[in-house]
Amino acid sequence: MRAIRNGVITEVRGERLDGSRVYFCQVVQNPSDGAISQQKRFAAALSVASNLLLTACKVVAFVFSGSVSVLSEALHSVGDIVASVLAYASVRVSDLPADAEHPYGHGKVESFAALAEALLLVGAGGYVLYEAIGRFQDPKPIEVDLALWIIVATAVWNVGVSSYIGRVAEETDSEALRADAAHLRADVYTSVGVVVALILVKFSGWLLWDPIVAVLLSGWILLAGGRIAFRTFESLIDRRLPEEELKIIVQILKDHPHVRGYHQLRTRKAGSQRHIDAHILLDDDLSLTEAHDITEDVEDRIRAALPNVHVHLHTEPYQREREHRREEHGDDVHLTPSDDANL
Template sequence: MAGVHPDALMVKRIATGTIAVGLVVLGIKYYAFYVTGSVALYSDALESIVNVVAGVIALWAVSVSFAPADSDHQFGHTKAEYFSAVVEGALIIVAALLILREAWGAYLEPRTLEAPMVGIAINGAATLINLLWAQFLIRASRARRSPALAADGRHIMADVVTSVGVLTGLAVASVTGWGLLDPIMAALVAVNILREGWLVVTSSLSGLMDQAMAPADEERVRSIISGHALGALEVHDLKTRIAGRALFIEFHMVVPSAMTVGDAHDICDRIEEALLREFDHSTVQIHVEPEGEIKQTGVPVV
């Protein structure tokens, strides 16, 4: 059904919260860099800038995605969130390249770290904030089927992993006095960020290319159809696709040639209602065919 998604306000609030959290974490991480002069901590702070920019883009995307269908976009605007995730992936890659440049400069001219343990403690606090927020985003993205929130959650969780690596490297460097470990850790951060950027982009492109539902979900669709199609002869040519949080399910249903339009319509309503109970905010399209169209390769009716 057309209209505003009931989760619209909540998702927008979460996206706004991501920006606020990103700004706080950015400030904390930059202060850790300021205290220590560590290029690894600088790289960690630079990735937080990407988090903030990505949060702004995600807020725009979810706002657009919740806009109701119109004459130019009759299936809605839910795919807008995929564009946000693609842009975020591109920003991640740019950040990684900037970090690599900074790491190379520090490798050529090693720097003496100042107050490394203080920097580690400060950055550790920012990492804990990121961990808690990333876990919240991932749960929220699953509950509300939001690609933009999912991309933010994965990115921030990757930031947590790299931060832990950076903190470990700095701790070792401060104990051993091996200054080159600082730019090496920064370079490793950049490589991990590149990997995460690639995963975000490829996942989003799959959505833009009308990716089908997961095999387990599609099997559940088949089971629901089979269990609620009493009176039909066969269901075949099942197709599914995902567009952000929206799901589209379509198939052909074969009924006896003597069945009335009203009876066939009742079966369609029964199947559609069952699917909507299981898959919220999905669109179901059923093409009714006479018994001569049986293929004997479709979903059995029980």
């Protein structure tokens, strides 16, 4: 049968020329996996090039200004370089097909890369906080004008790059790119904070504005890193799919005319790859071929409804399995609406 991803069901039939039953769906496919991989790689490469350029600009701004707020920006961008390189490497590896030693693919490489990016953010935030506290004790004069223009220019550039990478991350469901986009968005916000600090110092002459803003920026960086780490950790320990996606899967099982019930529905995510397995109950008198065709149809519907999904369904006889579960386990399966009405 077909291995269908990212498609849309357009037609369902149920006949053979010999009169026997067969159930399948006709699917229109979205862009190929190859095109999606290419899109992810381009976005990751753009991030690397952009961060190299921006970091060089911010280092120049720090050298000329001596501002600890600008230093926080430069260090943040150094972390962005490492993060974008990790994102680029991870999307290349995660898109490799499954092999004998990695039968579930390489999707979790993206999760590890995202976790590394989060730790980089936390480290950068901690260092900025340390430097800012030192400036409270020993304020130093700073040069504002050149640094101000450089930070404004880099912030405007980052708005465009982060928006593009964020859009690609949502379209391809890439955890590494999503973390990279969060990195760059945090860079935009911290740049705005640095601009505010430089303007306050320029017009008030009070040097403590610089470390005050740096402390606030370090808090923002630490918070952003913590959020990414928490979300990625949940993926690494195989948290189930989001509730809205579970509802889609359950609805497909309930709506299928030949699925009498289901149980042991389990889901998880590895990077952008979703893994779904469940036991479905079919009529006891179906032939092996008919049961196989129905199972393939259910799997195709799930693949059409969710992107980057691997589905494994185990077929069981309806009446026999219900009796077994009642006798051995003292419970029952989840019934479809048609079966609920017949109880």
